[in-house]
Amino acid sequence: xxxxxxxxxxxxxxxxxxxxxxxxxxxxxxxxxxxxxxxxxxxxxxxxxxxxxxxxxxxxxxxxxxxxxxxxxxxxxxxxxxxxxxxxxxxxxxxxxxxxxxxxxxxxxxxxxxxxxxxxxxxxxxxxxxxxxxxxxxxxxxxxxxxxxxxxxxxxxxxxxxxxxxxxxxxxxxxxxxxxxxxxxxxxxxxxxxxxxxxxxxxxxxxxxxxxxxxxxxxxxxxxxxxxxxxxxxxxxxxxxxxxxxxxxxxxxxxxxxxxxxxxxxxxxxxxxxxxxxxxxxxxxxxxxxxxxxxxxxxxxxxxxxxxxxxxxxxxxxxxxxxxxxxxxxxxxxxxxxxxxxxxxxxxxxxxxxxx
Numbered sequence: 001x002x003x004x005x006x007x008x009x010x011x012x013x014x015x016x017x018x019x020x021x022x023x024x025x026x027x028x029x030x031x032x033x034x035x036x037x038x039x040x041x042x043x044x045x046x047x048x049x050x051x052x053x054x055x056x057x058x059x060x061x062x063x064x065x066x067x068x069x070x071x072x073x074x075x076x077x078x079x080x081x082x083x084x085x086x087x088x089x090x091x092x093x094x095x096x097x098x099x100x101x102x103x104x105x106x107x108x109x110x111x112x113x114x115x116x117x118x119x120x121x122x123x124x125x126x127x128x129x130x131x132x133x134x135x136x137x138x139x140x141x142x143x144x145x146x147x148x149x150x151x152x153x154x155x156x157x158x159x160x161x162x163x164x165x166x167x168x169x170x171x172x173x174x175x176x177x178x179x180x181x182x183x184x185x186x187x188x189x190x191x192x193x194x195x196x197x198x199x200x201x202x203x204x205x206x207x208x209x210x211x212x213x214x215x216x217x218x219x220x221x222x223x224x225x226x227x228x229x230x231x232x233x234x235x236x237x238x239x240x241x242x243x244x245x246x247x248x249x250x251x252x253x254x255x256x257x258x259x260x261x262x263x264x265x266x267x268x269x270x271x272x273x274x275x276x277x278x279x280x281x282x283x284x285x286x287x288x289x290x291x292x293x294x295x296x297x298x299x300x301x302x303x304x305x306x307x308x309x310x311x312x313x314x315x316x317x318x319x320x321x322x323x324x325x326x327x328x329x330x331x332x333x334x335x336x337x338x339x340x341x342x343x344x345x346x347x348x349x350x351x352x353x354x355x356x
Contacts, residue, residue: 026062026108026200027144028165030094033108035205036087046080046097047105054080054104060093060203069095084109092203111204119208123148123197125217129246130185133178134217138166138199141173145200148177154196155209163198181214185246189213219296220245223256223288228306228323234276235306237323239286242298255291259300260284281306284323 036042046054056077057066069075074085084091087109096106127134138146147163154161166175181193192211199206221242229236239256246252257272260281271277277284283303289295304323307316314335316324 026203029145029147029163029198029200030106030108032106033110033205035110035112035207036084037112037114038088039086041083041085042087042109043078044082044084044095044107044109045105046082048080048097048099052099055098056082057096057098058093062094066096087111089203108203110200113199113201113204113206115206117208119195119197119210122199122206122208123195125195125212127214127218128221128242128244130183130214130218130252131246132180132182134181134214136177136179136195137170138175138177138197140199143173143175143199143201143206146175147198148179149196149198150179150181151194155194157207161196183214186251189215215290215293215295218290218293220254220288220290220298222298222301223254223286225284225286225301225304225323227326228284228308229325230279230308231276233279235279235281235308237275237277237284237286239275239288241288253291254288256286256288257297258284258286260306279308 034042034044044056046056048054056069058069059066069077069082071077075091076083076085080097082095082097089111092109092111094106094108097104122140123136123138125134125136136148145165147165149155149161149163151161152158154163164177164179166177169175179195183189183191183193192213194209194211196207196209221244223242224240226238226240229238237258239258241249241254245254255272256275257270258275258277259268259270260277261268261283262278263280263282266282269278283305285300285303287298287300289297302321305315305321307313307322307324313324313327316322316327317335
């Protein structure tokens with residue numbers, strides 16, 4: 001076979017491998033697997049405690065039948081073990097050790113993904129508070145199985161690592177995770193979290209670790225705009241922390257930023273030093289962050305229309321869309337009664353005009 005034909009054959013095999021792994025690739029992590037670099041030599045152990053002859057079988061994908069391993073230049077059986085030389089795509093897959101009809105062990109041979117990409121570009125983590133949970137999202141598509149682990153045992157690939165798997169793959173190809181930590185929310189944070197991610201793409205595996213403080217990923221949920229009370233020529237906005245924020249609020253304090261739109265010219269302004277803002281505004285929205293460590297700002301709340309003056313207070317029925325002062329008990333019920341009388345009067349006037 002000349003050089004051109006050999007190149008073409010390798011190219012065709014690569015296309016075939018990609019198409020097959022796309023359909024039959026691993027959707028979860030095997031119980032046992034060995035990771036090797038390209039062209040590296042590895043020894044697969046049978047794991048049998050008893051002496052005696054064993055045979056090895058192989059399949060590339062879970063959907064295939066097991067076939068006996070034939071000794072070749074790069075695959076040799078040495079006693080009960082199997083030596084695989086110059087690891088590459090054709091020898092990746094599941095190897096199982098048998099004695100007669102009894103399967104003694106099974107190991108996947110996977111290729112180390114040597115892509116030089118930091119974990120920060122592959123995963124985003126966020127904590128809504130200083131409580132014991134935070135979430136992470138794997139953002140890169142093309143991977144069929146991803147798992148995360150916290151702690152040194154996971155970064156070192158230890159057997160006692162508690163891996164967290166995603167329950168399902170998101171529509172955009174990513175994965176969502178919820179992780180738990182044991183840091184005290186009341187103590188000064190001096191220990192960094194150590195997060196390790198493993199991801200399978202076809203029969204290769206990517207492994208990355210990053211370290212960060214919990215405070216670096218804190219981003220509160222949007223706060224709650226409670227009321228807008230007139231104070232002379234200003235408006236005092238009452239804001240509550242989100243229900244997901246850590247308590248007590250006196251210890252885990254938040255600072256708020258208010259953005260508002262002026263009635264006269266439609267210009268916007270912001271206030272972060274005070275809850276007092278100009279009175280003559282049409283709408284506002286709010287966001288929050290940890291005031292001590294200056295965490296990432298929360299998302300803005302939806303815009304709320306500001307209702308001030310007696311004529312507008314009857315429009316305060318929908319507090320989800322309107323920011324209003326605290327109304328006396330039964331005020332909105334009186335608005336309903338006034339509305340009914342007004343409608344009756346309008347209907348009566350129309351009826352009288354028709355007769356005339």
